[in-house]
Amino acid sequence: MSDKVSLAQKFSLFHEQWQPKIVARLNDYDVMVVRLEGEFVWHSHAETDDFFFVVEGELDIELRDRTVTLEAGELFVVPKGVEHRPVARKGEVKLLLIEPQGTPNTGDKRTAVTKVDL
C-alpha cells in the first residue's frame, strides 16, 4: 500500500519545471506535483475538468474573459471545455494537480508531456 505524501518532501526531489510528477492515485485520477514558471499554451480539455491547487507562489489562470489569480492555499477547477492558460508571472509556482489518468497537459496528446511517477 502506498505511504503518505509530503508535498515539501516531494518538491525537494526535483527542480525541473513543466513536468508533472505523479505522487498518488485516487481511483482513476493522478495526483501530481509540478513546478511552473512563465507561460503555458492556451488549451482546453474536452473530456475533463482541471484541478489546480497552489502550494507556493502565485499563478494566473487566464481564461478568455478573465484571469483567476491563485496564491498559496487557493484552488480553482477549470471546467471541462473551457480554454485556459496558466501563467506564473512572479517566479516559480509549486502546484498540486488532479486529473484523470491519461489527460494530456496541453489538451492534445501530440504535444503533451508524459506524466511520470515520482
Place this chain on the structure above:
Amino acid sequence: MSDKVSLAQKFSLFHEQWQPKIVARLNDYDVMVVRLEGEFVWHSHAETDDFFFVVEGELDIELRDRTVTLEAGELFVVPKGVEHRPVARKGEVKLLLIEPQGTPNTGDKRTAVTKVDL
C-alpha cells in the same frame, strides 16, 4: 462559472466539526473542507479510494495494521475497501477531502452525514 477557492477563507465561514462542506466540484467528485477533532468510526468505502490532505493540525489515519500520521502539507489516499479510522488526537484538524459525489462519509448511507455546499 465558479470562482477560486481560498481554503483559509472557507474555513473562516464555519466552526462546526465533522460536517464536510463542498467547496468545488471536479467532474463527478466533491472537493470538501472539514474540521475534525477526536475519533471517527472505523469504516471502509467499497466503491472508492478516499483522499485526505491536511491543511492544519495533525491527523492519525488508523489502518488495521498501522497508523499513518499526517501533518499540514501531507496527503494520503486510503485505498478502496481498506478499513480506516481518522483520529485527531492533538486538537482540531482542518482537512481537504476529495471523493466521488454521494460517497457516505461513514461508508454506510444509513449513518452518513449529508455533505452540504459551503
